[in-house]
Amino acid sequence: MSATCATPSVTLTSGLVDYGKNLRPFSYLAKPAKGTRVQDPDFPGTHIVRVTDALADFKANVAMPAYPTTQGWNCNESRFVLYVTGAQSGGKQGWAMFDGKTYAFIKFLPINPPDIEQFYWSHSDPTKLVYIDNRENGGQIIMKMMEINVETGVQTVLHDFMPDVKAQGWPTTGPVRAGYPFYSGGDLELWGLGAGGIPNVSGQLGLNAFGFNAKTGKVTRYSGIPVAQARGTTPFPLKSGKGWAWPDWANHTTVVFDLNGNIVRTVQFDAIEHLDSSVNAKGEDLLVGTQYDGPSGSGNLMVANLATGAVSTVIGTSKGDGYPRTSTLISSGAWKVPGWVAMGVTGSPYGSTADNGSNNAPVANPQTYIDQEISIANVDTGVVFRVAHHRSTGHYSNAPVNNYWAQTNVTPSPSGTRILVQSDWGNANPKSPVINPNAPVDTYVIELPAYKPN
Secondary structure, three states: OOOOOOOOOOOOOOOOOOOOOOOEEOOOOOOOOOOOEEEOOOOOOOEEEEOOOHHHHHOEEEEEOOOOOOOOEOOOOOEEEEEEEEEOOOOOOEEEEEEOOOOOEEEEEOOOOOOOOOEEEOOOOOOEEEEEEEEEEOOEEEEEEEEEEOOOOOEEEEEEOHHHHHHHOOOOOOOEEEOOOOOOHHHHOEEEEEEEEEEEEOOEEEEEEEEEEOOOOOEEEOOOOOOEEHHHHOOEEOOOOOEEEEEEHHHOEEEEEEOOOOEEEEEOOOOOOOEEEEEOOOOOEEEEEEEEEEOOEEEEEEEEEOOOOOEEEEEEHHHOOOOOOOOEEEEOOOOOOOOEEEEEEOOOOOOEOOOOOEOOOOOOOOEEOOOOEEEEEEOOOOOEEEEEEOOOOOOOOOOOOOOOOOOOOOEEOOOOOEEEEEEOOOOOOOOOOOOOOOOOEEEEEEEOOOOOOO
């Protein structure tokens, strides 16, 4: 495997068609066999490869990208990691690594982060993955930042947070967890974290929020951030590496801090929904995500510029797109092409109507706009390319087993030319979707026309 992070230079939009807001056909497509590469019948040029057969491969119900804010692919796209869960008797689960070229399963990684999505690939070393090991071992609490060489399995302690937690006078019995949206700014340099398990804070596990600079070892405490649920109130690092931001859920805003913990500005953007941090072509820090009646409007894809405080809409009510569809997930994991994000929408499994609404029952000729689609968008220009149908229905139905697992965790590769997404494939026939609460969930790779397999 190459030890560099170089990837071929490509034009991401090569071969893509801008369909605008026109309804696209939602055609029948049988569930592909594992390893089979098929063309999406409704988006010519896009190919879909089924990567996993969780039941046959692992005796498990689910194999999925961990989360859109997690960089599933390593820096040169030679490896990616999926999460396998729902193991049956004798089955396997955990963090499974795959070959980024052949899509073959390689091995399970011996990691155990505090949340399934809290692992981080280096931007400079394709073999380096970092996570926080936070568990009890023989009566001792471990809270260490670990590096694993995914090829050799060798693990190295990068930092032990126990002395930091003790120095702050925080409880040493609780977890150390990374802040939503789970990204370490710089090249694994900045971390937004919470530590010290404090139960019964508004019915949640409370954490003390702090920032950590892995290069200097400096801990920046955020004493003004209330102790509450970890992912809701722990600061997250800006992708530029210039500071942190904090989702102030109570006031439906986002607060931006500098590297010393000083407040820079408050942005009218509610970070309670699915979102990701990003940078635009100018290198300015952004939040990209969905807003339902947010302080600056409503939309499936809205952008908050954390450098200026401005909030804009790419897809939303102010653009004539109707009220935001349900369960939109967005990722800026294509970090080699700043300004580009991937978006997956559950919406209605029955497609969309001409007035930009969603059907609530099967129709004879299903069509879509936003619903059931995967798109890529440029937050600088506002251009949107709709590229595929993900065909997953379980999340729409609030299925008791696969509801969460069947959502659209779109995870683009660093070059943006491929996108991982999971699906239960209930929409093989959109004229009569199958909503099966126990359907297995597998991962697929969406290959854009710009991707050229070696």
